[in-house]
Amino acid sequence: MIRVEGLSKTFGSLEAVRDLHLSVPEGQIYGLVGPDGAGKTTTLRLLCGALRPDPAGKSGTRIEIGGYDLLSELENARAQIGYLPQRFSLYEELTVLENIGFFAEMRGIPAAEWRPRCMAILEFVGLVEFTNRRAGQLSGGMKQKLGLAAALVHRPKVLLLDEPTTGVDPVTRQDFWQLIIQMVAESRQNGGSASVLVTTPYMDEAARCQKVGFMRLGKLLVEGSPQELRQQLEGRILELTGEPLEGLRRIAGQIAGVESVQRFGERLHLRIQAGQQEAVSEELSTRVPAEGGVLYSLDRAAPQLEDVFMSLAESEDE
Amino acid sequence: MNNGGGKPGDVILTQGLTRLFGDFVAVDRLSFRVQAGEVVGYLGPNGSGKTTTIRMLLGLLRPSAGQGQVLGFDIVRQSELIRQRVGYMSQKFALYHDLTVRENLQFYAGVYGVADRQRIESVLELVGLREQANLMASELSVGWRQRLALGTAVVHQPQLLFLDEPTSGVDPLARRAFWDLIYELVAGGVTALVTTHYMDEAEYCGRVGIMNRGRLLAYDTPAELKRSVLEGPAWDLTVEPIMDGLHLLEQSGLGLRISLAGDHLRVISPGEVTEQQLSDLIANSTLQLIRLERVAPSLEDVFLTLAEKQ
Numbered sequence: 001m002i003r004v005e006g007l008s009k010t011f012g013s014l015e016a017v018r019d020l021h022l023s024v025p026e027g028q029i030y031g032l033v034g035p036d037g038a039g040k041t042t043t044l045r046l047l048c049g050a051l052r053p054d055p056a057g058k059s060g061t062r063i064e065i066g067g068y069d070l071l072s073e074l075e076n077a078r079a080q081i082g083y084l085p086q087r088f089s090l091y092e093e094l095t096v097l098e099n100i101g102f103f104a105e106m107r108g109i110p111a112a113e114w115r116p117r118c119m120a121i122l123e124f125v126g127l128v129e130f131t132n133r134r135a136g137q138l139s140g141g142m143k144q145k146l147g148l149a150a151a152l153v154h155r156p157k158v159l160l161l162d163e164p165t166t167g168v169d170p171v172t173r174q175d176f177w178q179l180i181i182q183m184v185a186e187s188r189q190n191g192g193s194a195s196v197l198v199t200t201p202y203m204d205e206a207a208r209c210q211k212v213g214f215m216r217l218g219k220l221l222v223e224g225s226p227q228e229l230r231q232q233l234e235g236r237i238l239e240l241t242g243e244p245l246e247g248l249r250r251i252a253g254q255i256a257g258v259e260s261v262q263r264f265g266e267r268l269h270l271r272i273q274a275g276q277q278e279a280v281s282e283e284l285s286t287r288v289p290a291e292g293g294v295l296y297s298l299d300r301a302a303p304q305l306e307d308v309f310m311s312l313a314e315s316e317d318e
Numbered sequence: 319m320n321n322g323g324g325k326p327g328d329v330i331l332t333q334g335l336t337r338l339f340g341d342f343v344a345v346d347r348l349s350f351r352v353q354a355g356e357v358v359g360y361l362g363p364n365g366s367g368k369t370t371t372i373r374m375l376l377g378l379l380r381p382s383a384g385q386g387q388v389l390g391f392d393i394v395r396q397s398e399l400i401r402q403r404v405g406y407m408s409q410k411f412a413l414y415h416d417l418t419v420r421e422n423l424q425f426y427a428g429v430y431g432v433a434d435r436q437r438i439e440s441v442l443e444l445v446g447l448r449e450q451a452n453l454m455a456s457e458l459s460v461g462w463r464q465r466l467a468l469g470t471a472v473v474h475q476p477q478l479l480f481l482d483e484p485t486s487g488v489d490p491l492a493r494r495a496f497w498d499l500i501y502e503l504v505a506g507g508v509t510a511l512v513t514t515h516y517m518d519e520a521e522y523c524g525r526v527g528i529m530n531r532g533r534l535l536a537y538d539t540p541a542e543l544k545r546s547v548l549e550g551p552a553w554d555l556t557v558e559p560i561m562d563g564l565h566l567l568e569q570s571g572l573g574l575r576i577s578l579a580g581d582h583l584r585v586i587s588p589g590e591v592t593e594q595q596l597s598d599l600i601a602n603s604t605l606q607l608i609r610l611e612r613v614a615p616s617l618e619d620v621f622l623t624l625a626e627k628q
Contacts, residue, residue, distance in 0.1 A: 029580060035489045036459065139364060166487045169363035169515050174577065174622060181578035185560045201489045204517055204618060208580040226580070246505050262494060263501050265357065265524040265540060302614070306518065309490050 001026050001195050002047065002158055003064040008054040008218075009042055016042040017053075018218035024211075026157075027188035029180065029196040031209030035313050038215040040199040041086065044160045047197070048083040049074050066157040066193070079107070082156035086163050088147035092136030096127055096146055099135050103150040114153055121149045125179060141172030148179065159183075161198040165205065177208055203305040212305070214312050221312055226305055233303035233311060235277060238270045240284065242295040248288060255283050260310060269301060271311060327353050329478055329509040330375060334384030337370050344370040346532035347384065352511060357504055359523030360513040361621060367532040368513040372480050375511075376401060389477055402430070405476035409483035411467035415456035419447050419466055422455055423473055430474035437473065445469040445499060461492030468499060472508075479503065481512040485519060497522045517617040526617070528624055535624045543620045550574065550587035552615040553596065556608040557583065563605055570599050575623055582609070586619055 002024040009017040017039045024030040032040050045051040046063070049070055053061050063070040066080030090099050097118065104114035122128045125145040130138065135146060144164060151159065161180075165173045180196060187194040198209065206212045206226065213223040222229065242248050249268055252261045257276030262269045272280050281298060288295045330352040337345040345367040352358050360368045373379040375388050377397020386393040388400045413422055423438045442448045445465040450458065455466060464484065471479060481500070485493045500510055500522075512523060520526045520540060527537040536547055557563035563583055567573045572595060574588040585596070593610060600607040 035491050036461065141364070163487070167515075170361070170517070170618065170621060171363045171625060173515070174618070178578050181580065182561065185578065189559045189561055201487060202516060202518055203490060204616070210581045246501075263497070264521050267541075306490050310494065313491050 001064070001066065001193070002030075002197060003062070004047070005062040006056065006060055007043070007046060007063065008061070009039075009046055009051060010054050015218050017046065020218075020220055022213065022220060024158075024195040024197055026193040026195055027184060028211060029184055029198065029209045031206040031212045032197060032199045032215060033201070033203070033206050033212060033309060034215035036201075037217075039218040040215055041162055042218075043215070044083070044085075044162050044197065044199065048081050048160055049078050066195075079154065080157045081160060082151035082154070082158070083160045084144075084147050084151045084162065084164050086166065088143070088150075090135045090143065090146055090150070093134060095132050095134055096122070096138070096149075097131045099146060100150055100153055104153045107154040109154055117155075118149075118153060121152050124152075124183075125149045126175065141168045141176075144168050144172070144176060145179075148176070152183075157193050157195065159194060159196045159198075161196065163199055163201065166201070173205075177205065181208065203309060207305050214309065216313065229305060229308045230303045233271070233307050235300060236272045236274060237301045237303045237307055238272060238277065238281065238298060239301035240268050240270070240295065240298045241266060242288065242293060242297070244293060247291065247293050248295070251287050251291060251293070252284065255280055255287070260314065262310075269307070271307060328387070328390075329354050329356070330386070330388055330511065332375075332384065332386035335371070335374060335381050335386050336383040337367075337374060337379065338382045343532050345374070345381075348532075348534055349384075350527060350534060350537055352509060354509055355504060355507070357500065357510045357512065357522070357524045359520045359526040360511065360529055361515075361517070361520050361526055361617070362513075362529035363515070363625075365531075366529040368529055369482065370532075371529075372406075372482065372511070372513065376404065376406065376480070402474070403477050405471035405474070405479045407467050407471040407479070407481045407484055409486055411463060411470075413455045413463065413467060413470070416454060418452050418454055419458070420451040422466060423469055426470040426473045432474050437475075441469045441473050444472070444502070446495075461488050461495070464488065464492070464496055465499065468496070472503065477508060479508055479510045481510060483514055484512060486515070490518075493519070517621065520617050528621055530625045530628055533628070535628060536620070540617055543617065544615050547620045548586055548615050548623055550589045550591055552613050552619055553583075553585040553587065553593075554579070554609070554611045554613050555583045555585055555596065555600075556581060556610075557600055558606045558608060562603075563600070566599065566603055566605065572596060572599060575619075575626060577622075584613075584619070586615070586623055 004020055004022040007017055007020040034040055046053055065077040068077035070077040100118045125148055127145055165176055184194050184196055200206055212226055212229060214221050249261050252258055252270055257273045257280045259271040259273055328351055333349050335345060335348040362368050374381050375393055377393050377400055389403050391399045423441055427438060442451050445468055447465060485496050514520055525539055528535045536543055564576060567576045572587060572591050573585045575586045577584050597607060597610055
């Protein structure tokens with residue numbers, strides 16, 4: 001498991017991470033989302049021991065990884081971690097097998113141990129046919145899978161994944177997530193203990209996590225299951241279609257109680273202040289025809305995680 | 319602009335467009351049409367033929383068979399005329415990092431023979447980089463760099479924009495801001511063809527084409543794709559233990575495709591499967607049913623189902 005208390009990191013005058021408290025129990029996939037610069041990557045670097053946190057403030061700083069205190073037992077804690085950074089550096093000149101061997105031996109695992117285990121992992125990630133291919137000749141998606149295999153070779157209890165599927169195509173992305181979920185589910189079923197912390201800019205990926213935390217300006221603002229987060233906006237998203245769309249958009253933007261207007265192709269999504277839904281619907285139904293437009297449909301839409309994200313990201317001015 | 323054989327309003331029109339590389343069929347008998355003012359998305363994995371299609375439409379690559387017209391011009395015989403009227407933004411933005419924002423725009427204006435100096439200023443205004451005009455491109459955030467890349471692609475006022483994975487790796491805020499810009503251009507008469515890996519992004523398009531292995535498998539609005547492509551309903555099923563649930567469903571015939579979706583399974587059913595059938599299946603096993611809910615399918619469900627069928 002992962003447990004973080006009072007974690008802060010300052011670079012010069014930039015407070016990248018501010019008094020972060022976070023906990024990922026065994027068997028959980030936790031998604032960390034937030035705008036660029038929110039502190040997600042810095043958090044992962046702190047958790048794998050690549051960066052030192054600021055000296056503890058009055059609340060005290062603690063990073064516990066798989067039962068070890070990272071700050072006082074760095075080596076033991078690190079042995080529990082598999083880390084896949086945004087830019088995974090593999091050796092293009094080495095084969096798939098040689099790359100994994102390199103990472104395994106760096107972790108101090110003897111060949112007699114990593115070789116058999118590595119074949120199982122390569123089978124698991126779907127690279128078993130490419131064992132002898134040079135890493136430089138793998139596609140982007142296969143490179144990510146090799147990165148994952150290398151991060152898994154020492155059987156970590158904690159997996160830290162930093163935007164693992166950026167630039168990876170949708171089929172491979174699906175495969176990649178199936179692997180992660182399967183790994184966690186199997187470890188749970190076997191009484192094992194894998195915890196995964198993943199950052200992603202994609203809300204459809206965040207939706208696959210059991211718990212999602214939203215970070216902004218170094219702080220964790222909200223966390224909950226995807227379902228709980230969506231419920232916060234229940235009834236507050238309206239979808240409308242009509243003509244002319246740009247005209248409708250302008251009108252919607254002028255109505256009190258409308259927090260945001262977003263176009264999706266031929267539809268508009270409005271986020272409405274709590275309790276204002278009726279009033280906004282009525283005003284749209286009168287104003288649009290009055291200004292020469294046509295309203296084809298006006299319905300409640302199920303809130304998506306992206307709506308939640310936008311709502312949180314835009315709340316910073318308050 | 320309509321001196322070819324297409325109908326007025328057809329910005330892109332292809333018939334049986336095909337491209338072979340040796341034995342490999344990169345694009346297979348592609349026929350589609352994009353009308354003026356549309357925003358069309360192309361969704362597909364690497365190697366599905368998206369980029370090869372765009373390169374043919376730009377006249378950079380000759381088709382092995384079939385034909386196409388862009389803005390009324392033939393893609394083989396009149397590609398010069400097409401390229402003057404089309405803007406292209408690649409996922410690897412071709413920006414000069416040691417030039418300022420304004421200098422990058424001036425450079426592209428020069429390439430396209432745009433003499434009007436005022437145009438640079440209006441592009442800066444359009445993409446919202448007026449205050450950053452004198453920053454080096456290398457100093458920009460990813461979101462700003464994306465907007466500058468868009469600026470360089472529209473400096474010659476193209477009628478058609480090709481956007482190749484335009485918002486890969488940016489957060490939802492920057493993605494929305496970028497799409498607002500695209501819609502602004504479209505309101506001004508531009509047509510856009512966007513390739514993407516991301517379902518989130520495809521939702522911004524009026525129509526979406528789904529490509530796999532060189533073939534166009536479906537082409538419709540996101541809403542219609544979700545409504546019509548899947549034979550049966552989609553379900554979210556929470557069951558413990560989840561892996562046993564996955565195997566049980568796979569053997570039951572009640573799921574066409576079953577995937578792990580975090581703490582639950584996403585099940586796409588073939589035809590007439592009912593909630594009762596699914597809950598009976600679990601009830602008659604040793605597994606524990608925690609939640610079963612019929613859900614609206616996502617574009618990803620549509621895409622993966624089509625890709626697997628093929």
